[in-house]
Amino acid sequence: MDSSTSTPSRIVIASRESRLAMWQAVHVQGRLAALYPQSQVEILGMTTQGDQILDKPLATIGGKGLFIKELEVAMQEGRADLAVHSLKDVPMVMPEGFVLAAISERETPFDAFVSNKYAALDDLPAGAIVGTSSLRRESVLRARYPQLVIKSLRGNLDTRLKKLDAGEYDAIILAAAGLIRLGLKDRVRSVLTPEQSLPAPGQGALGIEIPADRPDAAAIVATLNDPDTAHCVRAERAFSRALGGSCQVPLGGYAIIDNGQLWLRGFVATPDGKQMVCAELRGARADDEAIGLKLAAMLREQGADAILAQLATHTATQ
Numbered sequence: 414m415d416s417s418t419s420t421p422s423r424i425v426i427a428s429r430e431s432r433l434a435m436w437q438a439v440h441v442q443g444r445l446a447a448l449y450p451q452s453q454v455e456i457l458g459m460t461t462q463g464d465q466i467l468d469k470p471l472a473t474i475g476g477k478g479l480f481i482k483e484l485e486v487a488m489q490e491g492r493a494d495l496a497v498h499s500l501k502d503v504p505m506v507m508p509e510g511f512v513l514a515a516i517s518e519r520e521t522p523f524d525a526f527v528s529n530k531y532a533a534l535d536d537l538p539a540g541a542i543v544g545t546s547s548l549r550r551e552s553v554l555r556a557r558y559p560q561l562v563i564k565s566l567r568g569n570l571d572t573r574l575k576k577l578d579a580g581e582y583d584a585i586i587l588a589a590a591g592l593i594r595l596g597l598k599d600r601v602r603s604v605l606t607p608e609q610s611l612p613a614p615g616q617g618a619l620g621i622e623i624p625a626d627r628p629d630a631a632a633i634v635a636t637l638n639d640p641d642t643a644h645c646v647r648a649e650r651a652f653s654r655a656l657g658g659s660c661q662v663p664l665g666g667y668a669i670i671d672n673g674q675l676w677l678r679g680f681v682a683t684p685d686g687k688q689m690v691c692a693e694l695r696g697a698r699a700d701d702e703a704i705g706l707k708l709a710a711m712l713r714e715q716g717a718d719a720i721l722a723q724l725a726t727h728t729a730t731q
């Protein structure tokens with residue numbers, strides 16, 4: 414990208430190569446191409462460590478950062494100008510030197526129940542095997558459906574669906590957004606309500622990451638920002654960050670704009686679902702991060718610290 418002119422001749426988007434990541438990159442490419450018809454908008458696809466290590470739970474191999482490191486190196490080396498991510502996969506504390514410059518409008522933020530035999534979670538018989546590798550989904554399932562058997566499920570969306578179809582699971586839980594984006598909406602047998610399963614912070618939204626020292630790139634992606642989605646996810650991410658949020662903490666956080674106010678709900682639980690604290694808070698949307706911090710403080714008052722302390726010893730012994 415030529416930073417000396419307002420219309421760059423070339424814009425390069427770094428993306429992971431999974432089908433979902435590519436769909437998201439192509440989506441942003443289309444929007445940028447429409448905004449800057451004189452520019453050549455390209456995608457640089459790459460494989461990350463997170464894509465390669467599939468045999469271990471994400472929580473034990475280093476977490477979310479593993480999916481974005483290679484893309485950041487490409488930006489640092491000037492091979493790319495921006496990176497498109499599922500916001501859910503972006504660490505709560507941005508790596509030094511990088512910022513989220515835009516948050517685009519959200520797709521359905523909810524979790525989806527996917528099964529070839531059953532229509533909904535409530536239809537599953539005792540002993541049914543449900544696939545998920547998210548500690549958040551696991552804790553919720555164990556708390557509300559203790560009769561079910563939770564089995565680990567990793568890999569990209571296609572891999573996960575293949576494992577379901579091969580009969581390894583009676584049902585799996587996936588983010589509805591990913592399935593919808595890939596044209597697999599008909600695989601969604603039912604959408605879990607926020608009361609059944611509160612989404613992960615950022616779920617369904619796209620985050621555009623750029624190097625912090627590239628105001629030219631910030632200007633180019635600024636119009637992709639959806640202010641209401643950005644307020645909501647800022648509240649969710651501040652909440653998660655205040656509780657040490659990573660994929661090692663079973664935590665959900667979900668905000669919407671309701672009657673002009675930001676309404677944030679959140680929970681923290683132990684992976685076995687035996688302890689869970691939930692709270693909600695409303696406030697002005699401009700107070701997004703403050704609402705997130707306050708909600709985290711409310712959960713701490715309810716005993717979130719004890720839950721987090723248990724998690725610390727749990728991961729230390731893994």
Ligand SMILES: NCc1[nH]cc(CCC(=O)O)c1CC(=O)O
Binds near residue numbers: 587
């Ligand atoms: N953790 C993997 C991941 N990261 C983003 C999505 C798709 C949905 C989204 O954009 O939030 C998924 C799949 C899933 O959780 O089932």
